[in-house]
Amino acid sequence: MKIxxxxxxxxxxYEQIxxxxxxxxxxxxLKExxxxxSVxxxxxxxxISALTVKKSYDNLEQEGFIVTVHGKGSFIAYTSKEFILEGKKKEIEIDMEAAIRKGRSCGMKDEELTELFYLILED
Structure with a gap:
C-alpha cells in the first residue's frame, strides 16, 4: 500500500491517510x-507521529472501513461500495447546500447559481 x-x-x-x-x-x-x-x-x-496514524486508523474503524484485532493488526472490513458511495453523496450534498447559502447571502439569484453550476461542470 502506497500512501x-x-x-x-x-x-x-491523518485526513490524508x-x-x-x-x-x-x-x-x-484494498479488499476485504x-x-x-501496523501503526x-x-x-x-x-x-510522522504514530499518534497521527492511530487517529487515522481510529477514524477508519469508526466509519466501518477497518477492523482492528488486538495482537493481530488492522484489516479492511467488509463494506459495500454502495454504502460508501452514499456517504460521499451526502458529503457533496452538504457542500453544495453550503455553496448555495453562500451565494444567496451575497445576493445571487437561483438562475445565477444554476448558470455558475453548469459553467463549473463544463470545466
Missing part, C-alpha cells in the same frame, strides 16, 4: 481482509 503525504497541504496528515485508504477501498486496490501496516510501521515509513 503519499503532502506536508505543504492544508489538509491534516484516511482519504487515501478510503480511495484504495473504493477502487478495489487485507492487512494494513508504528506506517508512522516510521511516512516519518
Amino acid at each position: 503519499i503525504i503532502n506536508n505543504s497541504s492544508m489538509q491534516p496528515l 484516511t482519504d487515501q485508504i478510503k480511495r484504495a477501498v473504493m477502487q478495489g486496490t 481482509g487485507d492487512n494494513l501496516p 508504528r510501521t506506517l508512522a516510521k515509513e511516512l516519518r
Whole structure:
C-alpha cells in the first residue's frame, strides 16, 4: 500500500491517510481482509507521529472501513461500495447546500447559481 503525504497541504496528515485508504477501498486496490501496516510501521515509513496514524486508523474503524484485532493488526472490513458511495453523496450534498447559502447571502439569484453550476461542470 502506497500512501503519499503532502506536508505543504492544508489538509491534516491523518485526513490524508484516511482519504487515501478510503480511495484504495473504493477502487478495489484494498479488499476485504487485507492487512494494513501496523501503526508504528506506517508512522516510521511516512516519518510522522504514530499518534497521527492511530487517529487515522481510529477514524477508519469508526466509519466501518477497518477492523482492528488486538495482537493481530488492522484489516479492511467488509463494506459495500454502495454504502460508501452514499456517504460521499451526502458529503457533496452538504457542500453544495453550503455553496448555495453562500451565494444567496451575497445576493445571487437561483438562475445565477444554476448558470455558475453548469459553467463549473463544463470545466
